[in-house]
Amino acid sequence: MQLRVRALETVLTEKGYVDPATLDLIVEAYETKIGPRNGARVVAKAWSDPAFKARLLENGSEAVATLGMESRVGDHLVVVENTPQRHNIVVCTLCSCYPWEVLGLPPVWYKAAPYRSRTVKDPRGVLADFGVTLPKDTEIRVWDSTAETRFLVLPMRPEGTEGWSEDRLADLVTRDSMIGTGLARRPQELTS
Amino acid sequence: MNGVHDMGGMDGFGKVEPETDEPVFHAAWEGRVMAMMRAMGAAGAWNIDMSRASRENLPPDVYLSSSYYRKWQLGMEQLVLDRGFADAAELAEGHASTPAKPLKRGTLTPENVGRVLNRGSFARPAQGPARFAIGDRVRAKNIHPATHTRLPRYVRGHVGVIEMIHGTHAFPDSAVLDKGDDPQWLYTVRFDNRDLWGPDADPTVKVSIDAFEPYLDPA
Numbered sequence: 348m349q350l351r352v353r354a355l356e357t358v359l360t361e362k363g364y365v366d367p368a369t370l371d372l373i374v375e376a377y378e379t380k381i382g383p384r385n386g387a388r389v390v391a392k393a394w395s396d397p398a399f400k401a402r403l404l405e406n407g408s409e410a411v412a413t414l415g416m417e418s419r420v421g422d423h424l425v426v427v428e429n430t431p432q433r434h435n436i437v438v439c440t441l442c443s444c445y446p447w448e449v450l451g452l453p454p455v456w457y458k459a460a461p462y463r464s465r466t467v468k469d470p471r472g473v474l475a476d477f478g479v480t481l482p483k484d485t486e487i488r489v490w491d492s493t494a495e496t497r498f499l500v501l502p503m504r505p506e507g508t509e510g511w512s513e514d515r516l517a518d519l520v521t522r523d524s525m526i527g528t529g530l531a532r533r534p535q536e537l538t539s
Numbered sequence: 540m541n542g543v544h545d546m547g548g549m550d551g552f553g554k555v556e557p558e559t560d561e562p563v564f565h566a567a568w569e570g571r572v573m574a575m576m577r578a579m580g581a582a583g584a585w586n587i588d589m590s591r592a593s594r595e596n597l598p599p600d601v602y603l604s605s606s607y608y609r610k611w612q613l614g615m616e617q618l619v620l621d622r623g624f625a626d627a628a629e630l631a632e633g634h635a636s637t638p639a640k641p642l643k644r645g646t647l648t649p650e651n652v653g654r655v656l657n658r659g660s661f662a663r664p665a666q667g668p669a670r671f672a673i674g675d676r677v678r679a680k681n682i683h684p685a686t687h688t689r690l691p692r693y694v695r696g697h698v699g700v701i702e703m704i705h706g707t708h709a710f711p712d713s714a715v716l717d718k719g720d721d722p723q724w725l726y727t728v729r730f731d732n733r734d735l736w737g738p739d740a741d742p743t744v745k746v747s748i749d750a751f752e753p754y755l756d757p758a
Contacts, residue, residue, distance in 0.1 A: 352568040352612055354633030356575060358625050361635035363646055365578045372652045373577055374570035378563045381656065421658030423705060425727075440547030440691050442591055443607070448658055452573070454561050458607045460552040467547045467693060467746050468736055476555040487744045491547065493689045494725055494749035495587075495661040496705055523557075 382451035385416050386499060387520035389449060390531075391513040393426075394504040404428060407499060411449065421448065423496040429503045429527075433486040436474070436527030437498040438466040444492035446499050450522055457526065467491055477528045500524065502531040540685055543599040547693040548736065569608040576615055577655045583643025585618050588715035592687040593618045663722035665707040670724065670752055675701045677728060678758040679750065687715040690754040697734050698758045702747060703727035710751055724752040 359365045389411055393400040403410040407424035424446060427435040439445065440463050445453040456462050466473050470487045474480070481487070490498045502524040508516060518537060523529030546552075564570045576590060585593075593614030594602070602610060619625050629636055647654060671677060679694040689711045705725040713721035732744035 348609060348612065349566065349568045350633075352571050354630060355612070355616060355619070356571055357633050358629050358635050359575060359579070359619070362625065362639035364582060364584065364624060364639065364642060365575055366646055366648055368649050369578055369647050369652055370571060370574035372649055373574035373655055374564075376652070376656050377573070378570070382563075422660040422662055423708075425703070440693070441545055441689060442594070452563055454557065455565075455607065456555050456557050459555075460546055460549075460603070461555045464546040464549040464552045465555070468732075468740070470744055471741060473555055477557065484743065487741070489744065489746040490727075491691065491746060491748045493691060494705070494711075494751070495708060496725070496727070496749050528555075528557075 377447075377452050381448065383449075383520075383522035383525065384517070385451075386446070386449035386522070386525045387517040388414060388416075388513070389426075389499070390501055390520045390525065391516035393501055394508075394516055395513050400501075403501070416448070421495075421497070423494075424449070424499060425490075425496055426499045426501050427488070427490065428501040431485075431503070433488055434481055434527065435488045435490060435498075435500045436466060436470050437490045437492060437500060438463060439492040440464070440467055441493060444495075444497065446497035449499055450525060454522070474528065477523065479529060500527040502529075505531050505533045507534045540595060540687065541683055541692060542595045543602050544595045545692050547691045564608075565606075568612075572608045572612045572615065576611055578647045579615070579618075579624075581647045581651075581654045582645060584624060585622060586714050588687055588711040589618060589622075589717075590614065591711075592715050593621075595687060661708045662706050663709050663720050665724070666722055669704060671701045671704075671726060671755065671757070673701050673704060676758040677701060677726075677750075677755040679728070679748075680754055680756055682754070684712060686712070688712050688754075690750065691748060693735060694728075694730060694748055694750075697730055699728040699730040699734075699747070701726050702729045705749065708751070710753070712751075712753070726750050726752070726755070728755065 360367055393403050403426050407426040408422050429435055443453055443458040467489050470489050519532045521529050524531045594610045624640055676698055678698045681696040707722040708725045709720035710723040727747050728750045729745050729747040732740045
C-alpha cells in the first residue's frame with residue numbers, strides 16, 4: 348500500500364495539485380493538535396458554567412467557537428446531553444461522519460462494520476462490547492449522522508467532583524464518553 | 540445506491556473491538572492518504588459527496604475487506620481518473636506525463652491549511668419555505684436511487700417525527716453528480732426502534748437520521 352500511495356502522491360505533486368509541505372501540516376495537526384482533549388475542554392466547561400452549557404445545547408458551533416480552539420468547529424455541531432433518564436450514542440451507518448474538530452480523527456472501530464451495522468438496532472449490545480451497562484429503563488437515543496450535522500455527547504458529570512477545576516474535570520472526559528460508547532471516568536478511576 | 544456501505548441493521552459482523560491506546564494512524568501512508576484527500580477537496584478537485592461515492596462504488600468484496608484508509612486510497616485513485624486529473628498510466632508509473640488540469644480553488648498551500656482544518660459550512664440559501672415543522676409525522680420515502688444518497692435503507696418506508704430543523708444545506712444527491720448544491724431543508728427525524736425493527740425490539744431505544752426534505756413525505 349505504501350508504494351501505491353507514494354505513486355499517487357508523486358503524480359499529484361508533479362502536476363502541482365498538492366504541496367507535500369501542506370500534507371505534512373495536515374498530518375501533523377491531526378497527530379498532535381486536534382484530538383479529544385478539545386472536546387473534553389468543551390465538556391468540562393459545560394459542567395462548570397451553566398450559562399455556557401445552555402449556549403452549547405442551544406447552538407453547539409457558536410458556543411465552541413468562543414473557546415478559540417485550534418480547529419474552529421463548523422456550522423453544524425449539535426450537542427446532546429446525557430441525563431439519568433436518557434443516554435445518547437452517535438454513529439454513522441453510511442460512512443464515518445464524526446466531529447473531527449472536537450474529537451480528532453475517529454478510531455478504527457467507529458468506521459468499521461460491527462459498530463456501523465449494530466448501533467442502530469442493538470445499541471445496548473454495542474454498549475456491552477464497551478463494558479457499559481445502563482439501567483433497563485434508561486432511554487437510549489441513537490443519532491445516525493447521515494448529513495453534515497455533527498453530534499457530540501455531553502456526558503453526565505461524575506459524582507464527587509464538586510469544586511474541581513475545568514482542567515481537572517477534563518481529565519475525566521474520555522473520547523468514548525463524548526461518542527456515547529462510554530461514561531465519564533469517576534474520580535477514583537484517575538490513575539494519577 | 541443500495542451498496543454494502545449502507546450497513547445500518549445488518550447482522551453478522553461480530554463484536555465491536557476497541558483498540559487500547561490506538562494511534563492516530565497505523566502506518567505513515569494512512570496520514571498521506573487522509574491529507575491528500577483533504578487537500579484535493581479543498582482545492583476543489585471534488586466535493587465531499589463525490590469522495591464518499593468513490594468508496595461506495597468500490598466492489599462489495601473490496602469494500603468489506605479493505606481497511607478504512609485503503610478504501611480512501613482506492614476511491615481517490617478512481618476520482619483522480621474519473622475527473623481527469625491523471626490517467627491510468629501515470630498512476631501505474633508513479634510519474635506525471637500529461638499536462639495538469641486547473642483546480643477550481645487552486646492548490647492548497649501551507650498558509651491556507653486552515654481551509655482543511657476548519658470545517659466549512661454546508662448551509663445554503665433556502666429555495667423555499669420548510670415543508671415540515673417540529674413534531675410533524677413524516678414517512679421516509681421508499682426510494683432506491685442508483686447513485687449516491689444519504690437516506691439509509693433501514694428507515695425507508697417507516698414513519699418518524701421531526702425533532703430538529705437544521706436549515707437548508709447542499710443536497711448530496713445533487714452535489715455528487717456535479718449538478719450544483721440544490722439546497723434542501725434538513726431535518727432530524729426520530730424513529731421508534733420497534734417501528735424500524737419489529738415488535739420484539741427494545742422499546743427504550745429511539746433512532747434518528749438527518750434527512751433532506753426530498754427524502755420525506757407527510758404521514
